[in-house]
Amino acid sequence: MAKKDSHLPISGSIKARGGIYEVLYHAEQLALKANLLNLNDDYSKLNSDEFRTFFSQYSIAVGSTGNLGLSIGIMSAKLGFDVTVHMSADARQWKKDKLRSHGVTVVEYQQDYGIAVQEGRKAALKNPNCFFIDDENSKTLFLGYAVAGERLKQQLTQQGVIVDQTHPLFVYLPCGVGGGPGGVAFGLKMAFGDNVHCIFAEPTHSPCMLLGVATGLHDEISVQDIGIDNVTAADGLAVGRASGFVGRAMQRLLDGFYTLDDQTMYNLLGMLNQSESLKLEPSALAGMLGPVLVHSHSDYIDLHQFTEQQLQNANHIVWGTGGGMVPVEEMQKYLSKASA
Ligand SMILES: Cc1ncc(COP(=O)(O)O)c(C=O)c1O
Numbered sequence: 001m002a003k004k005d006s007h008l009p010i011s012g013s014i015k016a017r018g019g020i021y022e023v024l025y026h027a028e029q030l031a032l033k034a035n036l037l038n039l040n041d042d043y044s045k046l047n048s049d050e051f052r053t054f055f056s057q058y059s060i061a062v063g064s065t066g067n068l069g070l071s072i073g074i075m076s077a078k079l080g081f082d083v084t085v086h087m088s089a090d091a092r093q094w095k096k097d098k099l100r101s102h103g104v105t106v107v108e109y110q111q112d113y114g115i116a117v118q119e120g121r122k123a124a125l126k127n128p129n130c131f132f133i134d135d136e137n138s139k140t141l142f143l144g145y146a147v148a149g150e151r152l153k154q155q156l157t158q159q160g161v162i163v164d165q166t167h168p169l170f171v172y173l174p175c176g177v178g179g180g181p182g183g184v185a186f187g188l189k190m191a192f193g194d195n196v197h198c199i200f201a202e203p204t205h206s207p208c209m210l211l212g213v214a215t216g217l218h219d220e221i222s223v224q225d226i227g228i229d230n231v232t233a234a235d236g237l238a239v240g241r242a243s244g245f246v247g248r249a250m251q252r253l254l255d256g257f258y259t260l261d262d263q264t265m266y267n268l269l270g271m272l273n274q275s276e277s278l279k280l281e282p283s284a285l286a287g288m289l290g291p292v293l294v295h296s297h298s299d300y301i302d303l304h305q306f307t308e309q310q311l312q313n314a315n316h317i318v319w320g321t322g323g324g325m326v327p328v329e330e331m332q333k334y335l336s337k338a339s340a
Helices: 015-033 049-055 067-079 093-101 113-125 139-146 148-158 179-195 208-215 244-250 262-276 282-296 298-304 308-313 328-336
Strands: 002-004 059-064 082-087 105-108 130-133 169-174 196-203 256-260 315-320
Touching: 015 049, 015 059, 015 067, 015 130, 015 139, 015 179, 049 067, 059 067, 059 113, 067 082, 067 093, 082 093, 082 113, 093 105, 105 113, 113 130, 139 148, 139 179, 139 244, 148 179, 169 179, 169 282, 179 196, 179 244, 196 208, 196 282, 208 244, 208 256, 256 282, 262 282, 262 328, 282 298, 282 315
Parallel strands: 002 315, 059 082, 059 130, 082 105, 169 196, 169 315, 196 256
Antiparallel strands: none
8 A cells, every 4th residue: 555645735745644634733833922813713713814924023934855845945934934045956946936926045065965055044033033943853843744544444444354353454655864754753653553564664864863873873874984985866864964853862762774776766656657657756755675674584484473463464554755755847857766
């Protein structure tokens, strides 16, 4: 099965979950503090000119490889905030164009995600009315992602899919800085406990979470420190240093990590389009190799003592983290890179 976060409304990616939640939460807190909102009010009033005028006194900033910026930028602009997105070199041009068309200020960097976040944070500190949404450390973002656990549980119940000890659920999540997959995995563990097995997938050139967790150094080490360049076609996963908060919180709740190269992601992108007419962006294909790896790695199967029957009963969910809003001509370029 595929979980199509790629087709979530507003920004078409996993980042819609945390990003939109954090913007709404921040707006709610400001409005409550100013006595403009009451907990019992109809919250649709936040979407009004009166509130837009109020929110226009405040700024929001974020650093992003693209999709978090889209989520936070579009939502913040809609509510009237003055919003700036600091984009790393990996961010696609169409994402920047889209943000600008919504009135968002986009600052472009020639460097990677780490620098975009660092510079964004610095700029935000200069303005006391500016709230910096911190992809590496925000618990609010994390909780926004985590809601996916209960949502998925409801969906599986509706579809009659059983998850229990004899019917394990395997979930494969593409990982960048870690907030999105970490939050979703946290929510899944809350919903399914030991019966869900979460595995993170990273590009061979950006295995930051694997590196941080395996060394125990978390955010004190980057892939560049060990000579890996953090250059990948999976722009959403092009992160050299993982979130220390997520790594420390999640390391014992995850089953494992694997890496895959860009060409494999392109090939999977082409295969998925051919077999299911489902078009995703390269980052979102990282999880697609997971079921093959689980079934072919006897050491992993032995470690968890999965029985033949459990493996036969198992369900596998690949988290399709983005791509629903990729323009047609961009998608054609991706598809042309898939080997037939
Ligand atoms: C499509 C896609 N998948 C996965 C991720 C990974 O999320 P995170 O950086 O929170 O680990 C991102 C991040 O931007 C993304 O854009």
